[in-house]
Amino acid sequence: MEQTGFSAMERDLAELIVKTLKLKIDPASIEPQAPLFGEGLGLDSIDALELSLAISQRYGYQLKSSDPDIKTIFSSLRALAHAVETHRTK
Amino acid sequence: MREVPLLGPYQQDDLLAWGQGVSRTAAQFLSNVYSLADRLPDRPTVLNLAASRYEFLVGFAAAMIRRQVTLLPHSRVPHVLREMVRDYPDSYVYTDHETPSGMSELVPVLSRQSSASECCPPDIPVIPLDQVVAIAFTSGTTGKPVPNRKTWAALISVAQATGARLGIKDREQITVVATVPHQHMFGLEASVMLPIVHGLAMHEGRPLFPADVASVLMEVPGRWLLVTTPIHLRACVAEGVSVPKRGLILSATAPLALEVARRAEQQFQSEVREIFGFAEAGSVAERRTVAGDWWRPLDGVRVEQEGTACVVRASYLPVPVSVPDRLSVSPNGEFIVHGRKADEVHVAGYRVSLGELNSKLLQVEGVQDGVFVMPDEQSGLVTRLMAFVVAPGKRSEEILRALRAHIDPAFLPRPLVCVPKLPRNETGKLPRETIEEMVRWWREEKGRE
Numbered sequence: 001m002e003q004t005g006f007s008a009m010e011r012d013l014a015e016l017i018v019k020t021l022k023l024k025i026d027p028a029s030i031e032p033q034a035p036l037f038g039e040g041l042g043l044d045s046i047d048a049l050e051l052s053l054a055i056s057q058r059y060g061y062q063l064k065s066s067d068p069d070i071k072t073i074f075s076s077l078r079a080l081a082h083a084v085e086t087h088r089t090k
Numbered sequence: 091m092r093e094v095p096l097l098g099p100y101q102q103d104d105l106l107a108w109g110q111g112v113s114r115t116a117a118q119f120l121s122n123v124y125s126l127a128d129r130l131p132d133r134p135t136v137l138n139l140a141a142s143r144y145e146f147l148v149g150f151a152a153a154m155i156r157r158q159v160t161l162l163p164h165s166r167v168p169h170v171l172r173e174m175v176r177d178y179p180d181s182y183v184y185t186d187h188e189t190p191s192g193m194s195e196l197v198p199v200l201s202r203q204s205s206a207s208e209c210c211p212p213d214i215p216v217i218p219l220d221q222v223v224a225i226a227f228t229s230g231t232t233g234k235p236v237p238n239r240k241t242w243a244a245l246i247s248v249a250q251a252t253g254a255r256l257g258i259k260d261r262e263q264i265t266v267v268a269t270v271p272h273q274h275m276f277g278l279e280a281s282v283m284l285p286i287v288h289g290l291a292m293h294e295g296r297p298l299f300p301a302d303v304a305s306v307l308m309e310v311p312g313r314w315l316l317v318t319t320p321i322h323l324r325a326c327v328a329e330g331v332s333v334p335k336r337g338l339i340l341s342a343t344a345p346l347a348l349e350v351a352r353r354a355e356q357q358f359q360s361e362v363r364e365i366f367g368f369a370e371a372g373s374v375a376e377r378r379t380v381a382g383d384w385w386r387p388l389d390g391v392r393v394e395q396e397g398t399a400c401v402v403r404a405s406y407l408p409v410p411v412s413v414p415d416r417l418s419v420s421p422n423g424e425f426i427v428h429g430r431k432a433d434e435v436h437v438a439g440y441r442v443s444l445g446e447l448n449s450k451l452l453q454v455e456g457v458q459d460g461v462f463v464m465p466d467e468q469s470g471l472v473t474r475l476m477a478f479v480v481a482p483g484k485r486s487e488e489i490l491r492a493l494r495a496h497i498d499p500a501f502l503p504r505p506l507v508c509v510p511k512l513p514r515n516e517t518g519k520l521p522r523e524t525i526e527e528m529v530r531w532w533r534e535e536k537g538r539e
Contacts, residue, residue, distance in 0.1 A: 022474065022504040025487055044499035045298055046438045049325050050471050052299050056329060062301040 005032060009081040013055075017077075020054040021047050032078040048074065060089035093216035094246050096123075096151055099260045099289040106286075107144040108265060108310060109294030114144060119151075120212045126202050127152040133198075135159050135178045135225075137171065138273070139185040144294045146272045147282055148202060149184040154223050154242070155215050162226045162273050164235055164369075164440065165498040172196065174227075174235070219243035226275045226369045229442045238370050244406040248279050248372045249287035251388035255376050256315075256338060256363060261289040263312030264337075269297060269322040274439065275369045276342045280317040290315075298322075300329035307333050307358075314338075316358075319439050320346045321471050323362075327353045336360050341379075342367060343439030345427065351379035366427060368441070371402045371411040375425070384424045395419045414441065435464045438472050438500040447501055451477060454492040456484040459512050462503060463525050477503035478528055480511055507532055 006014070006028070014027035017036075021043065037043050043051075052063040061084055063073070073083045100106065100116035107114040114122075126148055130136075136153045138160050140146040150160050161181065163174050168190035175181050175196045182198040183189055189199050217223070221242045227235040258264065268281035285292045293310055297303045303326055307314045314337035323341055327350050339358060341351075342365040351362045366385050367373035374393065375385035387393050392403045393413070400417045401410040416428040433443050444462050451460040460479040479489055486506040493502060513524050 020470070022470075029487075044438070046321055046472055046500065049298060049321065053325060053328055053471070062329065063299045064301045064305070065298050 007081060009085050010077050013081050013084065014077060016054055016058065017051060020050055030077050032081075033076045035075055036077065036080065037074055055084060058090075059084050059087075061087040092219050094219055094242065095214045095216050096154065096286070097214050097289075098287045101261075104261065104289060105265075105291040105311060107147070107292050107294050109142070109144065112294075117212075119144075119148065120214065122148050122202065123151045123155065123215075124212055127155045129200070129203075130156050130158070131182050131198050131200070133158065133180050133182050135161055135181040137161050137163070137174060137178075137181055137183045137197075139166075139171075139183060139187075139189070141185075141187050141296075142294045143268070143272050143281060143292055143296070145186040145202060147286070147292075150224075150282070151215075153184075154217050154221070157221065159222055160224045162224055162275065162278065164227045164229050166271075166273075167496075167498050168192065169495055170235075170498070177235075217242045219246070224278065226278075228369045229440075229446055240372070241406060244372060244404075245279065245283045246287060247390060247404070247406045248388065249283035251390055252280065252284055252365070252373055252376070253288045255386075255388055256340070258284075258288050258290070258315075264315050265291040265293055265310035265312055266315045266317060267293040267297065267303075267306050267310060268317035269303065270317060270319060270343070270439070271296065274343075275372060276365065276367060276439075277317070279367075279373050280340055280342070280365070284315075284317075300326040300331040304331045304333055307337060308335060315340060319343045320350065321438060323354050324350050324471050327357065330357070332357045333359070338363065340365060342373070344436050346379050348379060355380060368414055371404075371407060371413075374402055374413075383426050384420070385427065386424050392423060393417065393419055393425050394423075400425070435475065437475060440498065440500055442498075442501055447475070447497060450496050451479065451489075451493065453496075454481075454489055457481045457489060459514075461512060461520055461525070462501075463529060465529050466526070474504035475501055476529065476532075477506045478509050478512060478532075479506055480509060482510075484508070 010032055014030045018025060018027045056062050072079050097116060102117040104116050105113055106116045106119045130152055136158050138146055138149045140149055153160050163170055171190055172192050182200060183193055184200055186201055219242050222239045223242050224240040226238045226240060229235060266281055266285045268277060270277040272278055272282050297306045316339045318341050320341055337360045339354060339360055339362045346364055354362050362379050364377050364379050365373045366375045374391055375387045377385045390404055394401055400413040402413060403410045414434055417425045419425040433445050434441055435444060447462040451457060458480045460477060463476045465473060465476055481489055486508050490506055514520055
């Protein structure tokens with residue numbers, strides 16, 4: 001099921017988000033540019049923590065919120081995918 | 091009535107708060123408090139939403155000087171906040187960031203203006219011990235939050251007793267770092283009151299990810315005291331965070347697993363202490379998790395069995411407070427916690443009544459029947475609630491979207507499972523065994539997918 005507008009990393013991360021956070025939604029239904037937290041999927045800070053562990057295990061990238069652009073990292077699936085792409089070590 | 095100063099044993103130039111490269115001394119703090127207190131509207135209650143722990147404290151202290159009461163909502167969901175200002179229409183909002191939409195139409199919203207020069211060191215204000223300084227709300231079974239009034243005496247006494255139990259000395263070179271919000275009762279007691287009563291420093295922020303926690307602990311001046319929860323500690327342990335500088339960990343809001351405590355003690359080279367408490371009574375007892383199951387009440391606190399229930403007594407509690415968990419109390423007053431009472435569940439440090447969640451679920455358009463369930467087994471950092479819902483023609487996403495406006499994200503069901511009907515018994519009830527069967531059925535179904 002090829003979704004136009006999804007990069008490979010965005011698709012992988014969408015699946016990781018749905019699986020890690022037990023969201024029971026179709027990963028392809030996550031809007032790449034919509035906010036992940038607050039309004040968007042309505043995730044909370046525990047989800048952010050849970051997701052950060054999954055990302056660290058899979059990609060070897062440890063998220064930090066003292067990064068000045070943490071709001072950008074979590075602002076959307078697209079921004080998160082970009083950050084993981086840039087910092088991944090595996 | 092006796093009065094107690096707002097600040098403990100600080101010298102003027104002692105560090106009171108630290109964060110993002112900015113240090114604030116006790117003298118600067120007092121000057122900030124006085125200039126804010128002059129500007130506060132003449133209103134009896136304040137909703138203090140400041141994200142910075144320092145800004146929160148300035149607002150809290152200024153309100154106390156003006157004899158105003160700070161409201162501590164049980165959730166930060168915009169809907170809950172708006173409802174709170176409707177219940178307390180004479181409030182104002184104090185914040186250091188964006189205000190949730192729809193608030194400024196209801197009540198005045200105000201922020202602190204950075205005051206330029208401070209002159210001579212101001213006197214430390216004194217607060218009467220019987221003054222109600224905060225109201226901590228808990229979620230009620232009917233859906234209406236229940237107010238718990240906190241006097242200055244209650245906050246001061248708990249902070250003194252906690253510090254004594256942890257062996258903290260006045261003006262010790264310690265910075266308190268917290269992953270919990272200061273608007274939470276435990277956060278207020280351990281990350282705001284504990285430092286100001288003992289003359290310690292506090293970190294202004296709220297590190298979330300394990301890597302943040304580690305770097306903040308290394309950066310802060312002096313030793314550290316990490317005020318946190320089992321969830322954040324589990325994440326630190328899972329990430330293998332290590333901190334080569336000794337401190338002390340204080341965890342609360344849910345019982346900590348022995349294995350997590352053991353590993354955290356190794357990785358942080360520090361003791362892990364736990365606090366048992368709840369909004370109505372505040373912090374009640376302490377233990378070192380690796381040393382055993384028994385909780386030791388804080389000095390001045392007594393926990394007693396009364397029939398099948400247990401109550402907490404202390405000089406600062408106007409009436410004995412009943413404990414929301416089931417306990418066994420030994421003759422010397424120490425106790426073991428067996429778990430929550432039937433209808434109440436804890437998720438991510440917040441207590442909620444399943445009955446309340448069920449009633450919110452049943453208000454969603456198109457929902458004919460539904461039940462929230464707390465599964466027994468745990469996966470991930472925190473056990474989330476599930477829900478089984480009967481809503482023909484509706485998809486679970488639609489129901490979730492509707493629920494999001496009314497309940498805290500922590501309690502959103504993961505997953506929300508749509509079913510044709512609920513196996514209610516002839517009295518219309520869903521016994522615990524039936525619910526467990528449904529969870530097992532759903533897991534098997536999922537396994538087949």
